[in-house]
Amino acid sequence: VQLQASGGGLVQxxxxxxxxxxxxxSIFSINTMGWYRQAPGKVRELVATIxxxxxxxxxxxxxxxxxxxxxxxxxxxYLQMNNLKPGDTAVYSCKARVFELPYRPNRPPGxxxxxxxxxxxxx
Numbered sequence: 326v327q328l329q330a331s332g333g334g335l336v337q338x339x340x341x342x343x344x345x346x347x348x349x350x351s352i353f354s355i356n357t358m359g360w361y362r363q364a365p366g367k368v369r370e371l372v373a374t375i376x377x378x379x380x381x382x383x384x385x386x387x388x389x390x391x392x393x394x395x396x397x398x399x400x401x402x403y404l405q406m407n408n409l410k411p412g413d414t415a416v417y418s419c420k421a422r423v424f425e426l427p428y429r430p431n432r433p434p435g436x437x438x439x440x441x442x443x444x445x446x447x448x
Contacts, residue, residue, distance in 0.1 A: 326350035328439030330419050335445045336409055344404040346419030346439050351426040356434055358395060358402040358422075362415035363441075372417070375402060386412070409446045416441035 332344040348355060359374035359382075373393040374382045381393060392405040402419060419439040424432075 326423050326437045328419055328421055328437055330439040330442045333442030333444045337448050338410060338446055340409050341407045344417055347401045348421050353424040353426050353428040355399055356422040359420050360404045360417055362417045364415040411446050414446050416443050
């Protein structure tokens with residue numbers, strides 16, 4: 326299972342970016358997909374998650390500004406980031422909880438991470 330993240334870059338305060346994360350490989354289904362970020366000198370923190378049935382969870386610091394979504398096939402997740410602030414500068418990574426092929430009822434899902442993508446918010 327591989328996760329490919331894209332969409333980072335440099336943006337001015339108040340600007341927007343959209344991150345994408347596509348999962349591929351021996352996938353039966355994906356439960357939760359999410360985005361995490363790590364700023365320089367800080368620990369990694371949860372940004373947002375979305376479950377297969379559409380339940381959403383956001384960090385308080387991004388509520389009202391960021392929106393997480395998934396495509397119909399539920400193997401790609403997006404993070405729309407609006408009204409970006411310098412404090413949002415970080416490496417953003419995606420994570421997926423995957424039930425792999427061949428499916429076995431008693432096998433727990435595995436957690437997979439994509440490579441990070443740098444988001445820099447600066448004037």
